[in-house]
Amino acid sequence: MRAGMTIAIASGKGGTGKTFVSTNLFNAIVGEGDGAMLIDCDAEEPDDTLFFNVKRVCSREVTQKIPVIDAGKCTFCGRCREYCNYNAIFFLKEARRIKVMDDLCHGCGACSAACRSGAISEKEKPLGTVTDYLAGENLKIVEARMHPGNKSPVEVIREALKEADTAVTVLLDAPPGTSCPFVNTVSAADFTVLVTEPTPFGVADLKQAVKALKNIGKRCGAVVNKAGMGDGEVYAYLKAEGIPLLMSIPFDRNIAESCSKGELITDTDGRWKAEFRKLFETIRENL
Amino acid sequence: MKIAIASENDGMNSTVDGRFGRCPYFAFHDTSTGKTEFVRNPARESSEGAGPAAVEFVASRGTGLVMAGDFGTKIRSLLDGLGISMEKVTGKTVAEAIKSISINHPE
Numbered sequence: 327m328r329a330g331m332t333i334a335i336a337s338g339k340g341g342t343g344k345t346f347v348s349t350n351l352f353n354a355i356v357g358e359g360d361g362a363m364l365i366d367c368d369a370e371e372p373d374d375t376l377f378f379n380v381k382r383v384c385s386r387e388v389t390q391k392i393p394v395i396d397a398g399k400c401t402f403c404g405r406c407r408e409y410c411n412y413n414a415i416f417f418l419k420e421a422r423r424i425k426v427m428d429d430l431c432h433g434c435g436a437c438s439a440a441c442r443s444g445a446i447s448e449k450e451k452p453l454g455t456v457t458d459y460l461a462g463e464n465l466k467i468v469e470a471r472m473h474p475g476n477k478s479p480v481e482v483i484r485e486a487l488k489e490a491d492t493a494v495t496v497l498l499d500a501p502p503g504t505s506c507p508f509v510n511t512v513s514a515a516d517f518t519v520l521v522t523e524p525t526p527f528g529v530a531d532l533k534q535a536v537k538a539l540k541n542i543g544k545r546c547g548a549v550v551n552k553a554g555m556g557d558g559e560v561y562a563y564l565k566a567e568g569i570p571l572l573m574s575i576p577f578d579r580n581i582a583e584s585c586s587k588g589e590l591i592t593d594t595d596g597r598w599k600a601e602f603r604k605l606f607e608t609i610r611e612n613l
Numbered sequence: 614m615k616i617a618i619a620s621e622n623d624g625m626n627s628t629v630d631g632r633f634g635r636c637p638y639f640a641f642h643d644t645s646t647g648k649t650e651f652v653r654n655p656a657r658e659s660s661e662g663a664g665p666a667a668v669e670f671v672a673s674r675g676t677g678l679v680m681a682g683d684f685g686t687k688i689r690s691l692l693d694g695l696g697i698s699m700e701k702v703t704g705k706t707v708a709e710a711i712k713s714i715s716i717n718h719p720e
Contacts, residue, residue, distance in 0.1 A: 413662025416691060418672055423695070427687065430662040 332496040333609060334367075334515035338531030340502035342521045343551040343575070344368070346585055347605075348499035349377040351519075353592040354602035356465050361494035364461075365486055367511040368501045369454060369470035369479035377590050380459040380467060388485045389450040390433035393426050399445035400424055406437035406446065429477065454482035456489065466491070480506050487514045504531075504538045512539060517613055518546040519572060519605075524556035529563055536567060547612050549605070552577040570612055573605045616642045617671040618702075618710050619681035623651035625708040631682030634664035640707045641674060644714065649707070664688040672697060680710050 335348040345368070352364040352374075366374040393406070393415075402424065407417035414430035415437060417423070428451065438446045454472035461467050470486035472479040479501065487510070490496045498515055501507040512518045518539055522532040532548070539546050547570040550560060554577040564571055575581070584591055592599040619636035620627045630636035635657050642649045656666035668691045671679055678698045692699055702710050 411660075413656075413659055413666045416665045416669060418669060418695075421672065421695070425691075425694075427662065427665055429687065430665070 330492045330494045330496060331517065331610075331613060332490060332492075332498065332515045334498040334500050334512045334518040335521060336500035336508060336512055336518050336535060337502055337521045338504050338508075338533075338535035339522070339528050342523050342528060343549075344502070344521050345373060345377075345499055346551070346575075346581075346591075347519065347521050347549055348497055349374055350590055350592045350598065350602045351605060352467075352497050353377075353590045354599055355495055355497075355606055356462065361464060361491075363466045363468065363491050363494055363496045364499065365468045365470070365490060365496060366499045367470055367483045367486060367507070368499055369472040369482045369486070369507070370501060372469045372471050372499075374499055375459055375461075375467055375469055376588050378459075378461040378467065380461050383458040383460055385455050385457040386485075387455055388453045388482045390431075390453050390481060391435060391448040392428050392431050392433065392451045393437050393446045394449050395424055395426060396445045396447070397424065399443050401443045401445070403442070405440040405442065409436040409440035411436070454479065456482065456486045458489070478506065480510050483507055483510050487511070490514065504534045508535070509538060509542065512544055513542060515544070517609060518544055519549055519609065520546050520569075521549045521551055522560055523552045524550055524554075524558065524560045525552075526556070526559065528556070529560045532560065533563070536569065545612070547572040547609065549573045549575065551575045570608075572608045572612070573601065614644045614677040615675050616644065616678045616680065616711075616714060617674070617676040618642065618707050619654075619679070620651065620707050623653075625649065625711075626706050629680060629682065629702045629705050629707060629710050631703070633679065633681035633684050633688055634659075634667045636667075636681065639667075639671060640711075641676070642711050642714070649711065665691060668692060668695070668697075678714070 335344050337344050355362045366372040407415045412430050414427045416425040457469045459467040468489045470482045472482050500511040522528045553574045618640040619630035620638040620640045621630045623638045638651050656663045680700045680702045682703050
């Protein structure tokens, strides 16, 4: 096994405790002096930095190219419209109307390549930011943050993932769901920890996440959070699928209260530091 | 005037579709001849941007008024810019919608 492994913490269902597991696992690893990096890929609502005393190092803007059409140079040939796969160029030949629908544009550049009259230039549309933080000596947290109003956080997540330092253990706090933002995050990982809860809702979404991971050939294990509530279906499912149960976290008001204050349970309770350290070892064994 | 009505199917008794961009058919009705023609909506299968593509389709056929259950914000500004009127119609058949035109939009 190489020195630096990449572990994604994902869930399918939102609110199961991805950030709780990510931040505490990160804290437990770095507490032992091992180098580690945490990338908050939940770009629609990143919050990992709230749990650490961080110093902002630098920030960069992630942009997408959007075509700008000069109607004076446009010959209304319609080639750009033909090339566009996303109906992002509204075009009426007879009425001589052409308009870029910014919201629909994927920034692929096909229209610029199609134009023969030099009528298309490109502008940069801000999508979000990637910010580097230091949570202590050589402890880097990278945050992907999408600007409100954009339709997808994927480009911002991809840019944040480029900062992954392969020499150390990298933790990826994945976005909820099982669509493109999830897929892009877990694709960058060697192993995915699926955080779930023992409720029918939790199990239903866990199944979707497992299916998505199988489709892209990725291994995973599960952490059952809020154990003690709900029913036993999740355990039966994990057993039937042969997915290792890496850790069980009880449904405990104290944990929720501590978390809501922005505390890390691995800081306030030594037993949990040991538990998360054990989780890290269990993940290593499963790799 | 030419009118495009979003339709769930290709007959006068079809219900007016709630969606403009992704309706299966457009019923093109010409008030001067009284004739109605049902045409498949080519924008329907678009993965994205069905609305603007449907506007292109109806506008290229010289439509002056569109009828559907509702219109999205992108669609509204495009139709406005082209001087095409919109009318929201719910729970009516295409035949009933056409009948209401002469009352609401007398020529």
